[in-house]
Amino acid sequence: MYVLSLRKCNGTFKCSREHQFSYENRQPSECRNFLSFDEFNKPDAYLEHDIFTLRCQVWKEGASVSKPSVNCLAQTKITTAQLNYLWVLEDLVDSDFIPKSKFKRSTDPLIFDSEFPTIRIHLSSAETFDNDAIYFAIERADYSRIELFAVYKIYLLDSNGRTGHSICGEVFLPNNGDIQKFPFLSKRKLLSNKELYFSGGKLAVQYLFSISGNLEVEKVEYETDAEIKFNPVQPIINSVSELSDGQELWKENMRQFYSDGEFSDLLVRTPNEEFPVHRAILCAQSEVFRGMMSHDMKEKNSGVIEINDFEDDTVSEMLSYLYTNALDGDIDYALAKDLYFAADKYRITPLQKMCSKRLMDSMELSNVCDIMLLADQLRDIELKSTARDLIVSRFHEIMYTEHWKRLMETNSQLTSETMQWMIFNHREGARI
Numbered sequence: 001m002y003v004l005s006l007r008k009c010n011g012t013f014k015c016s017r018e019h020q021f022s023y024e025n026r027q028p029s030e031c032r033n034f035l036s037f038d039e040f041n042k043p044d045a046y047l048e049h050d051i052f053t054l055r056c057q058v059w060k061e062g063a064s065v066s067k068p069s070v071n072c073l074a075q076t077k078i079t080t081a082q083l084n085y086l087w088v089l090e091d092l093v094d095s096d097f098i099p100k101s102k103f104k105r106s107t108d109p110l111i112f113d114s115e116f117p118t119i120r121i122h123l124s125s126a127e128t129f130d131n132d133a134i135y136f137a138i139e140r141a142d143y144s145r146i147e148l149f150a151v152y153k154i155y156l157l158d159s160n161g162r163t164g165h166s167i168c169g170e171v172f173l174p175n176n177g178d179i180q181k182f183p184f185l186s187k188r189k190l191l192s193n194k195e196l197y198f199s200g201g202k203l204a205v206q207y208l209f210s211i212s213g214n215l216e217v218e219k220v221e222y223e224t225d226a227e228i229k230f231n232p233v234q235p236i237i238n239s240v241s242e243l244s245d246g247q248e249l250w251k252e253n254m255r256q257f258y259s260d261g262e263f264s265d266l267l268v269r270t271p272n273e274e275f276p277v278h279r280a281i282l283c284a285q286s287e288v289f290r291g292m293m294s295h296d297m298k299e300k301n302s303g304v305i306e307i308n309d310f311e312d313d314t315v316s317e318m319l320s321y322l323y324t325n326a327l328d329g330d331i332d333y334a335l336a337k338d339l340y341f342a343a344d345k346y347r348i349t350p351l352q353k354m355c356s357k358r359l360m361d362s363m364e365l366s367n368v369c370d371i372m373l374l375a376d377q378l379r380d381i382e383l384k385s386t387a388r389d390l391i392v393s394r395f396h397e398i399m400y401t402e403h404w405k406r407l408m409e410t411n412s413q414l415t416s417e418t419m420q421w422m423i424f425n426h427r428e429g430a431r432i
Helices: 187-192 247-260 279-285 287-294 298-302 312-324 334-346 349-361 368-377 381-393 404-408 411-424
Strands: 002-007 011-014 054-058 070-089 104-106 121-124 131-138 148-157 163-173 180-188 203-224 265-271 274-277 304-306
Touching: 002 304, 054 334, 070 121, 131 148, 131 163, 131 187, 163 180, 187 368, 247 312, 274 279, 274 312, 279 298, 279 312, 287 298, 298 304, 298 381, 312 334, 312 349, 349 368, 349 381, 368 381, 368 404, 368 411, 404 411
Parallel strands: 265 304
Antiparallel strands: 002 011, 002 054, 070 203, 104 121, 121 131, 131 180, 148 163, 148 203, 265 274
């Protein structure tokens, strides 16, 4: 018998069902439908410092599971390269950007280094007249069989060389000749900022790429009755945030902008404190705040938003996030929980996901029942699944706690659902 388990970044394991195999027939035993690619590829789900940990427990049928006796380290390193390319288009005219006009410009093949295939960049209008978008596209300019993965960030540069409108993302570049195409900005937006971006008939676009392709190292090392120490390796590819050198400075400037309250035109008021804010920031980050300011509501008319159901520090941290897209590093479990509720109420989805991650990181036996209940109430499938996995893996400890007893009394449906899931998947807390 065997069970496969994948270690999550929060220390819990996702386990397969029990499977049978025989040494005699020498046929491989497959563990199918265990983990989807989309689930594995979620940020901070299973890759910690680019290390993926798999546990395989094998035992004779009818016997118990012994402690780990063999460890192995499989290392894969992929070569990466970066490209910083400034493309100045000099032959464009105003008529290229009017409605129903079409244009297309392409670069010569761009080279990362000798080990990587070349690419070509395109900038073009939409194929249909009713589409106002200008598109950015990437095309393989070689016949190599290597498949590429790229992180990109693209800026418009103004007449003073400063970065303006930008997009960023990730793209897979197969070797089948397909062109990957993305909307960059609208013709209307470009023409409305003509003096800023399109001065003297020149349009400057800055392209930043980080790309991965070839295998550089692929090896497996074994150790018996010893613990392998995993040393964090260099990330396979730079994240999008690393491509922007000024991000930390921008966060600090926005944090100061919020703290000073200069040029504020709106007030957020709690029972004990008042926070001067800028309605443009709040409306851009929250559809609930945008709704308050877009309709004839008392908040719009009075210029004051009353928040009476959250503590002052929760409101302050939420507002700070709206300015910086970042959380303070020392947020504890209680504040993360309150922020999670606040983000749900005001429809701040990125903040809610960030708080969900904080709750996963701080999950332990003493709070896992409360977290599963919270995730169930707010329909957070990933958080609920993580809490359930921890409960199931250590059920022999949790079943006697006051937390589990209280959950059974207050939400018998949720505890019954957890028990049914555990039985259906043939998992026993004493065995995991």
